[in-house]
Structure formats: C-alpha cells, structure tokens
Amino acid sequence: MSRTVRNYVNGDWQDAAAAPTLPVHDPATGELLAQCPDSGGDDVGAAVTAARDAFDEWRSTPVLARAQYMHHFKVLVEENFEEISRIVVREHGKTIDEARGEVRRGIESIDFAISVPVLMRSDGLEDISSGIDETTVRQPAGVFAAITPFNFPFMVPLWFLPTAITCGNTFILKPSPQTPLSTEFLFELLHELDLPEGVVNLVNGGVPSATALMEHPEVTGVSFVGSSAVAKIIYETCTRNGKRVQAQGGAKNYIAVMPDANIEASVKNILGAAYGCAGQRCLAAAVAVGVGDAYDALKAELAKQVASLKVGYGLEETTQMGTVISEAAKTRIEAMIGQSEADGAEVLIDGRNYRVEGYEEGAWVGPTLIADVQPATAMAQEEVFGPVLALMKADSFGEAVAMINQSRYGNAASIFTNNGKQAREFKYSVKAGNIGVNIGVAAPSASFPFGGQKDSFFGDLHGQGMDSIEFFTERKIVIERWV
Numbered sequence: 001m002s003r004t005v006r007n008y009v010n011g012d013w014q015d016a017a018a019a020p021t022l023p024v025h026d027p028a029t030g031e032l033l034a035q036c037p038d039s040g041g042d043d044v045g046a047a048v049t050a051a052r053d054a055f056d057e058w059r060s061t062p063v064l065a066r067a068q069y070m071h072h073f074k075v076l077v078e079e080n081f082e083e084i085s086r087i088v089v090r091e092h093g094k095t096i097d098e099a100r101g102e103v104r105r106g107i108e109s110i111d112f113a114i115s116v117p118v119l120m121r122s123d124g125l126e127d128i129s130s131g132i133d134e135t136t137v138r139q140p141a142g143v144f145a146a147i148t149p150f151n152f153p154f155m156v157p158l159w160f161l162p163t164a165i166t167c168g169n170t171f172i173l174k175p176s177p178q179t180p181l182s183t184e185f186l187f188e189l190l191h192e193l194d195l196p197e198g199v200v201n202l203v204n205g206g207v208p209s210a211t212a213l214m215e216h217p218e219v220t221g222v223s224f225v226g227s228s229a230v231a232k233i234i235y236e237t238c239t240r241n242g243k244r245v246q247a248q249g250g251a252k253n254y255i256a257v258m259p260d261a262n263i264e265a266s267v268k269n270i271l272g273a274a275y276g277c278a279g280q281r282c283l284a285a286a287v288a289v290g291v292g293d294a295y296d297a298l299k300a301e302l303a304k305q306v307a308s309l310k311v312g313y314g315l316e317e318t319t320q321m322g323t324v325i326s327e328a329a330k331t332r333i334e335a336m337i338g339q340s341e342a343d344g345a346e347v348l349i350d351g352r353n354y355r356v357e358g359y360e361e362g363a364w365v366g367p368t369l370i371a372d373v374q375p376a377t378a379m380a381q382e383e384v385f386g387p388v389l390a391l392m393k394a395d396s397f398g399e400a401v402a403m404i405n406q407s408r409y410g411n412a413a414s415i416f417t418n419n420g421k422q423a424r425e426f427k428y429s430v431k432a433g434n435i436g437v438n439i440g441v442a443a444p445s446a447s448f449p450f451g452g453q454k455d456s457f458f459g460d461l462h463g464q465g466m467d468s469i470e471f472f473t474e475r476k477i478v479i480e481r482w483v
C-alpha cells in the first residue's frame with residue numbers, strides 16, 4: 001500500500017475530502033511512490049477560507065518581518081538542498097545535477113522575495129496643487145493561487161509563493177499531480193517557519209481543484225505555468241471570473257546557427273539546451289536551423305555529440321540524461337518521431353524503443369536527432385516536450401528569422417554567431433520573449449520577468465522580476481490636503 005499525499009490547509013496537514021487518487025511513479029524504475037489526491041471543490045473551499053481569514057493579520061505584519069520569514073526559509077532550503085534534489089529526481093526522472101540546478105534557481109527566487117521591502121516602495125509628489133500632496137502606496141491584493149507544471153516541481157512554485165506572501169498576500173498552491181512530492185517537502189519546510197496559519201496552503205490534484213480555484217470568488221489572482229492549451233483555458237476562465245491572471249504556456253524554441261559560428265562550441269551548448277531534462281523544459285531547444293553552409297557542419301557535429309550522451313538513472317552521478325515523465329509521454333513522443341519520419345524527415349539518431357539495463361520499467365526515450373525537417377510539418381510546429389531535436393535548413397539569415405517568426409509560439413529563440421550586427425538584428429526582429437545570443441537556454445534570472453509571447457503567454461504581467469511585484473500588489477493613489 002502506498003501512502004496518499006496530504007493537503008496543507010490552515011497551518012496543518014489534512015487528508016483531502018475527495019476520494020479519488022492519482023498514482024505517482026518514479027519514471028525510471030516504475031516504482032509507485034505515492035498516491036496524489038484529486039482534491040475537489042470542498043478542499044479548495046477550505047484552503048480559500050483559511051487564506052482569506054489569514055489575510056488581514058498577515059497584511060498588517062510589518063513587511064520587514066515578512067521578509068525575515070524568507071531569510072529563514074532560504075536557510076532551510078539550503079540545509080536540505082541534497083534531499084530536495086533527490087526527491088525531484090525520484091518523482092521527475094531528471095539527473096541529480098539538473099535537480100540541483102533547479103533547487104539553486106528556486107533559492108534565487110527566495111532571494112528576490114527578500115528584496116520585497118525595497119521593491120514594494122512607491123513614489124509621491126508634493127504640491128501637485130497648492131498645499132496638496134499626492135502619493136502612491138502598494139498594498140497586498142488578497143488571496144493568490146498558483147497552478148504549476150510537472151517539469152520543475154520545486155522551482156516553478158517558488159517563482160510565485162515567496163514574492164506573493166512577502167508582499168502581504170496569502171497563497172494557495174496547486175502543483176502538478178504527476179509530481180506532488182517536491183512541493184510536499186517544500187511545505188514541510190514552510191511549516192517549520194511558523195507562519196501564521198492560513199498564509200500558505202497546498203491543495204493537491206488535477207483539473208477539479210484547478211477549476212475550483214479559478215471559479216472561487218475570493219481568489220484575487222492566479223499564476224499558471226504549463227502547456228499552451230491549458231494556459232488559454234486558465235486565462236479565459238480567470239478573466240471570465242474577474243481575476244487577474246498570468247498564464248505562461250508551452251514552446252517551440254528555435255536556434256539559428258550562422259556560418260560564422262564556432263560549430264563545435266555551439267553544438268556543445270545546443271546539446272545541453274535540447275537534451276537537458278530530457279527536453280522537458282519550456283526553454284528547450286526544439287529546432288536547430290543551420291543557415292547556409294552551417295547546415296552540413298551542424299548536422300555532422302550534432303550526430304557525433306548526440307551519440308555520446310549517457311542516458312540512465314538520474315541518481316547516478318555520471319548520467320547525462322534521464323527519463324521522460326511517464327509511459328504516456330513516451331508513447332506520445334515516439335508517435336511524433338514516427339509522424340516526422342512519415343512526413344519525409346530523416347531520423348538520424350532514433351531514441352524510440354530505448355532500453356537502459358537494470359531499468360526495464362523506465363519511461364526511456366533516447367536522444368533523438370531528426371534532419372531535413374520541413375517547415376510545414378508537425379515536427380517544426382508542435383511542442384514535443386521530449387529529447388528530440390529537429391534540424392532545418394535556411395538559405396539566409398532572413399529566412400531563418402522568418403521561420404522563427406511564423407511559429408505560433410514565442411517563448412525563446414537563440415542565435416549562434418560571431419557577427420554582432422546579425423546578433424543585433426536577431427534581438428531586434430525575432431518575436432520571442434527570451435532571446436539568447438550564443439546561449440542555448442535563455443533562462444531569465446529571478447530579478448527579470450520571464451518572457452513569453454504569442455501562444456507562449458496569456459496575460460500582461462509575467463512571472464518574476466518587477467512584473468511579479470505589480471501582479472501581487474494593488475496600487476492606491478492618495479491625494480492629501482491638511483488645513
């Protein structure tokens with residue numbers, strides 16, 4: 001019998017009222033790790049009530065005191081760094097080094113929240129009229145919720161929770177039911193902080209709990225990270241229910257490689273971008289576009305380097321690439337490789353039917369390289385979210401930019417070049433929210449907003465950076481005259 005993960009409501013661990021559960025597997029061994037409850041409206045209602053009741057006391061807790069909780073939180077995460085990283089590997093299947101990178105990035109978001117006493121300050125002006133002063137104050141806005149994906153189970157919740165509560169809001173997290181164990185541990189650490197009851201709450205589940213959060217009248221705003229199809233649903237449902245919303249979606253990220261680039265060094269970088277986390281990153285390189293003469297050299301060097309990747313169990317330190325999240329994901333990814341082959345592309349390195357000795361039950365897809373992918377096919381247009389890199393050819397820089405800009409996604413794009421003018425033109429004209437120049441994964445650090453355009457983002461204010469301060473606060477204008 002496996003245990004069922006519990007919700008965290010009003011400062012305590014509670015069994016979900018809803019009976020159905022969803023299995024959580026180690027995707028490399030197939031071991032059943034736990035059951036995740038599929039919480040429903042009652043569970044969400046209890047969490048929202050707790051968060052609402054906690055709000056008044058929490059918002060009047062001095063902001064420096066709120067930031068002190070984050071100092072303590074950071075210490076606890078640092079002290080438990082290795083254990084958290086191991087939990088991420090077990091439930092997700094990525095490598096231990098990738099998990100450590102994820103936890104480090106999460107800590108950077110806590111660091112950002114520690115700066116809230118500075119970032120929340122506002123401005124004012126004396127004598128806007130004779131003897132009249134006008135100022136702006138930022139105030140916390142109420143109860144916020146986040147709905148997060150499986151692929152960075154520890155880091156993505158930290159894009160939102162620390163800043164939201166340090167701004168004085170109360171918070172409810174609904175993580176992915178595929179990976180609830182990292183967030184369970186996160187809440188064990190939050191429990192140690194002795195925050196007032198109801199400031200942070202955890203509701204585990206899938207669609208019913210997400211929907212109940214979006215429809216609850218006492219939830220002020222929702223942060224979402226996940227696929228574009230769901231991001232659109234979240235945006236529409238939240239706006240229909242009068243909530244503020246930031247919905248970060250999926251991606252199809254292109255990398256243009258110019259003939260003047262150092263091919264060997266570029267490929268080393270592209271390799272990490274395409275196959276890191278087995279391609280399950282919203283910033284993963286999905287398409288490498290070789291411009292002119294770069295195409296053949298890129299193809300040869302990629303084939304050489306991809307073949308040398310060591311795939312295996314994430315907890316083994318020498319492993320360079322782990323599993324995908326589930327058997328269902330493996331089946332979907334393999335079907336997309338097959339479709340690409342049927343569409344006339346050349347599968348140069350085929351990761352289908354991949355086996356890792358000793359882990360026969362694992363959801364393995366080997367690193368896959370597909371050449372001569374045509375622009376109109378699904379492999380060029382749809383998100384695979386697996387270890388598959390498509391190679392495309394462009395005759396010119398302009399054609400490469402046009403290929404990128406016709407995509408319905410706009411999460412990230414990179415260029416590898418030694419030509420500053422072309423790099424500048426790329427930054428200027430490419431329609432994507434995160435741009436890399438000689439960088440494979442253009443991941444914004446915590447004090448910058450996480451870009452995303454077109455179908456990769458729905459909303460106005462992005463996650464992270466000053467956008468998150470705007471999102472989690474309400475501005476009030478005060479005009480005063482004293483006689």
Ligand code: NAD
Pocket residue numbers: 147148149150151152174175176177205206207210211225226227228230231233248249250251281282383385411450452456
């Ligand atoms: P997903 O969209 O399937 O699920 C994300 C969250 O939404 C989960 O908590 C899930 O339970 C919930 N959900 C699913 N269907 C829903 C529905 N109909 N209504 C309400 N909630 C629903 O995404 P995933 O498979 O967990 O994560 C992978 C996706 O996330 C990829 O597309 C990836 O590109 C994207 N992603 C984007 C970013 C970014 O910053 N733009 C970052 C990480 C991942």
